[in-house]
Amino acid sequence: MGAATDLTDPVKTRHDDGVLVVTIDNPPVNATGAAVRAGLMAALDQARTDALVAAVVITGAGKTFIGGADIREFGKPPVDPALPAVIAAIEAFDKPVVAAINGAALGGGLEVALACHGRVAGQTASLGLPEVHLGLVPGAGGTQRLPRLVGTLVALKMITDGKPVGASQALETGLVDRMADADLLAAATGFARSLVAQPLRRTGQLTVRPHDAGAFEAEAERVAKKARGRSAPLEGIRLVRMATESDLDTGLKAERETFVRLRDSTESAALRHIFFAERSAGKPPELKAVEPRRLETIGIAGTGLMGCGIAVATLAAGYRVIALDQTAEAAEKGAVRIRETIAKSVASGRLSQESADTQLSRLTVTADANLLSAADLVIEAVFDDLQVKTDLFQRLDGIVPETTILATNTSYLDPDEIAAATAHPSRVVGLHFFSPAHIMKLVEVVRCASTAPEVLATALAFARTCRKIPVVTGVCEGFIGNRIFSAYRDEAERLIEEGALPQDVDRAMEAYGFPMGLFAVYDMAGLEIAWARRKRQAATRDPNLAYFEIPDRLCEAGRFGRKAGRGFYLYEDGRKKVDPEIDRLIADYRAEKGFIARAIGDDEIIARLLARMAREGQALLDETIAARAEDIDVVLVHGYGFPAHKGGPMFAAPQQLKTTT
Secondary structure, three states: OOOOEEEEOOEEEEEEOOEEEEEEOOOOOOOOOHHHHHHHHHHHHHHHHOOOOOEEEEEEOOOEEEOOOOHHHOOOOOOOOOHHHHHHHHHHOOOOEEEEEOOEEEOHHHHHHHHOOEEEEOOOOEEEOHHHHHOOOOOOOHHHHHHHHHOHHHHHHHHHHOOOEEHHHHHHHOOOOEEOOOOHHHHHHHHHHHHOOOOOOOHHHOOOOOOOHHHHHHHHHHHHHHHOOOOHHHHHHHHHHHHHHOOHHHHHHHHHHHHHHHHOOHHHHHHHHHHHHHHHOOOOHHHOOOOOOOOOEEEEEOOOHHHHHHHHHHHHOOOEEEEEOOOHHHHHHHHHHHHHHHHHHHHOOOOOHHHHHHHHHOEEEEOOHHHHHHOOEEEEOOOOOHHHHHHHHHHHHOOOOOOOEEEEOOOOOOHHHHHHOOOOHHHEEEEEEOOOOOOOOEEEEEOOOOOOHHHHHHHHHHHHHOOOEEEEEOOOOOOOHHHHHHHHHHHHHHHHHHOOOHHHHHHHHHHHOOOOOHHHHHHHHOHHHHHHHHHHHHHHOOOOOOOOOHHHHHHHOOOOEHHHOEOOOEEEOOEEEOOHHHHHHHHHHHHHHOOOOOOOOHHHHHHHHHHHHHHHHHHHHHOOOOOOHHHHHHHHHHHHOOOHHHOOHHHHHHHHHHHOO
16 A cells, blocks of 8 residues: 555545545545545546556545535635536546445535446445535536436435435445445455456446336425425426436536526525524534533433423433433323334334334433432423422422533523522523424523523533534523514414404415414414413503404314314314304404404515514514524524525515515
8 A cells, every 4th residue: 555645635645556545534524625626636637647546446534425515615706626527527537436435425425426437335324415405406417417327216306305325225226336344445446446447337328217207206296295485306306307308418507507596596595594504503602612511311300292302302312311200100101102202213214123222221210309319411391380390490409419400491481580499590501492302403592690601511512412403592581482483473463453364374474485374383282272371471461562362262262273173274184274254253353453454465474474573583682682693593494484495584584575675
């Protein structure tokens, strides 16, 4: 083996018995930035002119092959060589080029691998084209080469869903030629040597294999239905179909034109905005030098639906869990609920039985609060009542060590009041999970007035370990998400008073991209829950503030939502229907209150609701409850169904204003 040679900083080469091993070393994910592209071209030049080199192997340093393009280059002047040119050079190279896929080969990384004449995957390899999540299609040949290699149906799913496949599935579909059991580079260099003096298999020259047209169209219909206004999945369908109808050059030209058009669209800008916002969320600059504490055992007080979800997420993250409930009977029911939730993941194939057994071996469910003395962090998930929560924390003061962090999962209560009732307020923090907690990605991490920096840093690290997206919020009623959602609801109610109907509001917002309209969400959640809270607050409500009485009247009539078969809508055989009775009830309410109805179009509904959310978001920034507008967008996207391809209310409201003025 020869010594490594630096061509450019992120690309290194070394000789291995006639094979030039090219290693991309561009942390953190070996992205194909300008220096990497130049380095790959230089490596090809070296291999071309070196008579001792008979073949080339391309691999990545660390745990990643190539994690994709450097999206920080988007919007900047292009720097040669462009990735399509690099890929064309690899595919046309007259010596064998083999990809040794040592980890993630995503986006441009997979496109590089597709251009190679052979592919060998390591056991941890992951291959995918996730561009759709950024509002894009692959732009360096992915939509044209992938169908030629694996067929149109597999290609369509990978391109439009954006989900990576593992090494075994890649081998099964023909995406890779071999899997390496142990030494990946040895397997790849051996494979490369076997291709010397053989006709090279150039992916772009392959003929797309015949496909089941019916299956393809059914999948295309599924993708189109799921797109909900996003352009990239539909363009992916068109381009994969083009691979079956056009020559490679025509397909590549159409792909590149589509990529550039989508890259410059508001939709892609919104998705990139969310992409970067997710990665910077939960990283307050003032905590940069603060080391989080090591956590091993997590206590969870309450094993209802929320407590169960938190327990499942925490077990999946590798922690030991001690779950507490009030009685032995309640604890046993909680244990059953946790086991059944994990069993569903096994049944769906998301979790192996071995992993499930390992997780459950770390679970203790008990009615003995003293067992929580072993916990490094205790999260309460009990009834959302101030007295109940403060009583619990005061009890824990006498059980757990002073170093144990106490976290409240309250949605609306003031965590500062809860903290003030404890012996050590500095160890109290908010961890507001969203239900179902084992599925929803968002966690609002509430910085209380006395929360110690180390405690906040630990709470953030814990959330990230649980594969959540943590967003720091200050203390106010509803924190970031529920406060903005309350403003959204309030504006929707004003629209109803002025002339819109629930189905009008829901239709407009679903057309905008929300998975479900506001009033349909009410019905699904159950109207009686919010009704009970409103009744508790009635004595302290400001009589001068506007109050929308329709939900109360629905509850008084037994219309509690979907589970009652009646709410804002009628439900027959599980299907939602507009109910003329609601239209009459609203008309009578307007007449009683003196409102004069007018026609309100979808554009006005959307504009007003977005503007109201953005105004409330700005108020949160002004009050320093939220640190950044991007944090607000992340909360609304991941906690409340705001369409990611619209970027969140703070990103979207100015865009909507431009289109309506």
